[in-house]
Amino acid sequence: MDLSTIIGFVLAYVLIVVALIIGAGVGVYIDYPSVLIVIGGTLGVVMINFPMAQIASMGKVLSKAFLHKSEDLGELIQQLVGFAVKARRDGILSLESAEDELDDDFLKKGIRLAVDGTEPEVIKTILETELDYMEERHKLGASIFGAMGDFAPAMGMIGTLVGLVAMMQSLNDPSSIGPSMAVALLTTFYGAIIMNMFAGPITGKLKVRSAEEILMREIMIAGIMAIQAGDNPRIVEQKLNAYLSPGKRKSQFD
Structure with a gap:
């Protein structure tokens, strides 16, 4: 969480x-007319902008902003260094048993490819391609909420125009000016709320989460390639720790 x-x-x-x-x-x-114009209108134009499959995934994407648990990259690096020690001592085939200990499918796939003796260039191509498509999926998920943030203020402006038109047509009836002015102002208010207190922050958090996961995958790729190359575990650790700030680095060899 x-x-x-x-x-x-x-x-x-x-x-x-x-x-x-x-x-x-x-x-x-x-104001219920304002709610219908802004919230209903925003959801409607978002549905126009994206295919239904993407709309259906909004809940899953949104959950990543609230339920995501950040990985400890220092621990990940030490796990990869442990694999490097094992491969250096017992041979890379010894990592076959380590696959069962892994929960991450991306890392498991990379280790399996290395154990199977796949060419380094092929492993790197496969993993980087998967990483690229993962990044594109993340961008698309975040873009739904980004679009919602773009459309909500515009729908608020449309509501404002609707309220102003109604107000202008009823200037001779002072009792109707207030409700029309309320629609005109509250639609702008609702649009600003959706943009600045929901869609905008969610889009920003999803981008942060995507960057964190991309960095984690890049560390995995670098570690797998170093292990397959037979690098000294100390060198593997130094290579991977370079991805982290000095305060977050850990070492098995100090």
Whole structure:
């Protein structure tokens, strides 16, 4: 569970609601026509923009922002160094038994290819191709929420225009000016909320998660290639630790 995402959302929304209560009260900021225009309109144009298969995956993509658990890259590197020690001592075929200990399919595939004696260039091509397509999938998932953030303010502006038109047509009826003005202003408010307090932050968090996973996969590829090349475990550790900041580096040989 990603505590920063959850705490951030709770903090932001609680403070906004408290501010509304202290001010004019929450009730004056609730307008159902504005909700229909902004939320309904935004979801509609997002569905126009993306195929249904991508729309259906929104929940799964969104869960990565809340439920993702970051991997300890230092521990991953030490695991790869351990494989290098074992391969150096007992031969690379000895890593065949290590596959059963791995939960990550990407790393398992790389180790299996190395154990099978696949050419280094082929292993690197296979793993890098899978990494490239993974990155594209992540970009597409984040782009759904990015599009939502782009469309929501635009739908808010459309709602504002609708409210202004209604207001202009009823200037001779003072009692109808207030509701029309509420639609005009609240649609902009709702659009800003969706963009700045939901879609924008979620898009940013998904990009961060994607960058973390890409770095993890790059370390795996570098480790697998070094193990297959028969590099000294100390050299493998130094190569892989270069991906981390000095404060996060660990060593088996100190």
